[in-house]
Amino acid sequence: MSSPLTRHPKVVVGRRIIHNHAARKAKLPGIITRVYDDGGFRIRLDGDRHTFPVPPKFIDRVTFLDEVTDVPELPMGRFHPTVNELEGEWEGVLICKVSEDGDLVLLTTDKEKAKAAATAYFRWAGIDLDYVNFDRLRLVWAVFEWEPEDADTDWTVRWDAAEGDDQAIRLYFLPA
Numbered sequence: 001m002s003s004p005l006t007r008h009p010k011v012v013v014g015r016r017i018i019h020n021h022a023a024r025k026a027k028l029p030g031i032i033t034r035v036y037d038d039g040g041f042r043i044r045l046d047g048d049r050h051t052f053p054v055p056p057k058f059i060d061r062v063t064f065l066d067e068v069t070d071v072p073e074l075p076m077g078r079f080h081p082t083v084n085e086l087e088g089e090w091e092g093v094l095i096c097k098v099s100e101d102g103d104l105v106l107l108t109t110d111k112e113k114a115k116a117a118a119t120a121y122f123r124w125a126g127i128d129l130d131y132v133n134f135d136r137l138r139l140v141w142a143v144f145e146w147e148p149e150d151a152d153t154d155w156t157v158r159w160d161a162a163e164g165d166d167q168a169i170r171l172y173f174l175p176a
Contacts, residue, residue: 007039010064014071017043018063019054027063033071033149049074049146049154076146078167081107085144085155090124093117098157102127102176105157107169109139114172137174143167 015032030045039056054062083089086096086107094107095117104121106114115134122132141161147153161168 007035008059008064011035011039011041011059012068014068016065016067016069018065019043019045020061020063021045022061031069031071044071051149074146074149076148078143078145079155080167080169081144081155087121090120091117095121099176104174104176105142106172106174108172109170111137111139111172114174118174132174134174137172139170140173141165141168142171142173144169 011032013032013035017030017032018027019030021028028045030043030048032041033044033051034042036042039059040053042051042053043062044051081094081096083094086094086105088095091113093113093116096105097103098105104118106117108114108117114137118132118134118137119129122129140159141163143158143161143165144155144167145158146155159173163170
């Protein structure tokens with residue numbers, strides 16, 4: 001184990017690793033993307049877009065592989081979200097809360113499906129349906145865009161999209 005003043009000699013940007021991921025109960029491959037002076041580092045698991053820190057006290061959760069390579073660039077620009085980027089699927093509709101107020105994005109063009117999915121989501125979240133105004137549910141064009149790796153969020157959604165815009169998607173939006 002590294003002390004806070006020294007760094008494990010294999011902790012270098014681009015080193016391939018296997019992370020013993022407690023939350024996923026799996027050993028997952030990834031890459032070191034950043035190294036800190038205290039001996040800690042950040043890793044990005046294969047197939048994920050975000051990085052997370054490995055403090056020196058948790059270095060034993062990482063197996064260092066021999067391969068060192070360039071860190072792959074993250075995709076940037078517009079994209080169509082999948083269940084991996086959103087909060088999940090309710091009643092067959094992908095949903096994501098997109099503000100602290102509770103604004104919802106519902107990836108469907110069917111109003112009844114959107115309402116049923118929002119209802120199931122709110123029940124799951126413990127939100128009293130008496131406080132939900134389904135009259136505000138509206139069909140809009142939106143564009144999802146990846147943010148840089150160090151941004152506060154992995155992606156943002158823009159509401160200034162129109163039919164025919166690159167990667168624009170029609171969906172229901174329910175403001176809080």
